[in-house]
Amino acid sequence: MIGALDTKGQEYRFVRDTLEACGLETYVIDTGVLGEPAFPPDVSAGEVARAGGSSMEELRSGNDRGRAVAVMTRGAANIAAELERQGLIGGVLGMGGTAGTTVAASALQALPIGIPKLLVSTVASGNTRPYVGVKDIMMMYSVVDIAGINRLSRRILSNAAYALAGMILRQQLEQQQGADVDDKVTLGITMFGVTTPCATRVRELLEDRGYDLLVFHATGAGGQAMEELIRAGYIKGVADITTTELADELVGGIFSAGAGRLEAAGTAGIPQVVSVGALDMVNFGPPETVPGKFKERLFYQHNPTTTLMRTTAAENRELGRILAEKLNHSAAPTVVVFPRGGVSLLDMKDGAFEGTQERQALYEGMKQHLRADIAMIEMEEDINHTAVADIIAGQLLSLLELTRKG
Missing domain, CATH: 3.40.50.12020 (Uncharacterised protein family UPF0261, NN domain)
Known part of the structure; x- marks a missing residue:
């Protein structure tokens, strides 16, 4: 007490x-x-x-x-x-x-x-x-x-x-x-509403292989919680599908997970497969809470309490650099999966945030700065396509197997 x-x-x-x-x-x-x-x-x-x-x-x-x-x-x-x-x-x-x-x-x-x-x-x-x-x-x-x-x-x-x-x-x-101790290996997944199909399929594929999955809602606190559990040794591998909190940290949204996001796995040396889920958006509260300096930007009303703002090409290029440089400091087995067809349910063909130029800027920012020995798998489909989810799950399983043998 x-x-x-x-x-x-x-x-x-x-x-x-x-x-x-x-x-x-x-x-x-x-x-x-x-x-x-x-x-x-x-x-x-x-x-x-x-x-x-x-x-x-x-x-x-x-x-x-x-x-x-x-x-x-x-x-x-x-x-x-x-x-x-x-x-x-x-x-x-x-x-x-x-x-x-x-x-x-x-x-x-x-x-x-x-x-x-x-x-x-x-x-x-x-x-x-x-x-x-x-x-x-x-x-x-x-x-x-x-x-x-x-x-x-x-x-x-x-x-x-x-x-x-x-x-x-x-x-x-x-x-x-003498209650049974759960000896399953625990993995982490990051998810947002607009990346749910991908995260759900990855979770199901990994659960079918006997892993215990913790799913974190990428709302700032979710990303921080995952990083904390990685540092505490609970999580042994990560499918970091939804890195949107980096956009809120860069632009000033309400769902930032702080400057240390996307660093714990690299420091801990655990396998990680990273993607660019929901980097097309910055999150704010109700419309009246959006700062006036953004009034000319493109918005989407996700629900009455959440307003999404489309990230620009310049912001995406910077996000690509930030993501790459965080991974460059990683001591963990790392793979990047980049879905060229879209990074969320809004950023896809005929979606409210469809943006080929923004995606290209994100890709170039990452490609230019990413360490040469970190594999970057490019997919033509959008992030929620089953093929992308299958690649993410498969790559993480391969990294986990290599780590186990090592």
């Missing part, structure tokens, strides 16, 4: 007692700066401050709330990561308002995917992405402020404690029963 025992001590004591009544052992990390804890923690706030690069005396004398939150955020994350390395964490719970949520979320994000993580927060009904990131963090809206135990908060905090207990006890039960 991670939280401020000076201002939320009564609530943490209640949840601690509920968890212990379920038969769980608790370990409490205090992040409170303002005063003394309501009960003795296992890790003091002073220890957290030191782990964050400061001291309790400095934080209190400085009277700077922002700095105090930043220090305790770093410290909580460092301590949680160390406890996990020691194998001491079965699940984590945090509670708080904006500051408490920020501090606890940093610790939860420092833990591997799969460890139960629950965050009871006053801000859980709003934009939760800063707190969840790409980790499997469950956020529960507290409805009322976390300030005292009353008729409503008692029910909500009890639900939170029992939810975490259920997740932890399930894991213990599976271990006791």
Whole structure:
């Protein structure tokens, strides 16, 4: 349990007692700066401050709330990561308002995917992405402020404690029963609505060969999640069909996965087959949210909340260069599949974004900069043609086989 025992001590004591009544052992990390804890923690706030690069005396004398939150955020994350390395964490719970949520979320994000993580927060009904990131963090809206135990908060905090207990006890039960461990090799696929036919066929072909497939929706968070799971060692090969997040990063759309997209597989050295799915578009919200500087561009209303903007030839040439140079730094077995007939359901014959010049610019940008030893397979069909999907699946299977033999 991670939280401020000076201002939320009564609530943490209640949840601690509920968890212990379920038969769980608790370990409490205090992040409170303002005063003394309501009960003795296992890790003091002073220890957290030191782990964050400061001291309790400095934080209190400085009277700077922002700095105090930043220090305790770093410290909580460092301590949680160390406890996990020691194998001491079965699940984590945090509670708080904006500051408490920020501090606890940093610790939860420092833990591997799969460890139960629950965050009871006053801000859980709003934009939760800063707190969840790409980790499997469950956020529960507290409805009322976390300030005292009353008729409503008692029910909500009890639900939170029992939810975490259920997740932890399930894991213990599976271990006791000797539940079968899934020994399938896990692969990743990136997909968008406009590349669904290709991704679906590739997934089915690979599943038929006994692989476990994780499909990531290329909406920024999806790409980040895949990169994170690659770095964590979960994913052993990638069919990176839909690299559209690179376009949003370049042009300024809402689905950017950050500057590090398309780098984890290369660094990890796992086989990857890469294509150019949905690089014909940049994503925005409703029409009124599109920046005015783009008003003369070509748009397609994908749905009421998603507006797609056609990428230009110049942008495609730059995207080709970016994609090629990312792959050039790769230490992984890599194949590129380029569908000359179109890169999405919109960029094909008679489609809303049909663009032979844009595709040619994308091809030239990639071809000019791609490392000579990286194979680039050109297909006359569009990306959603079965022939393209078959090539992508077949190439990845070949790379996986070579890696296995090697």
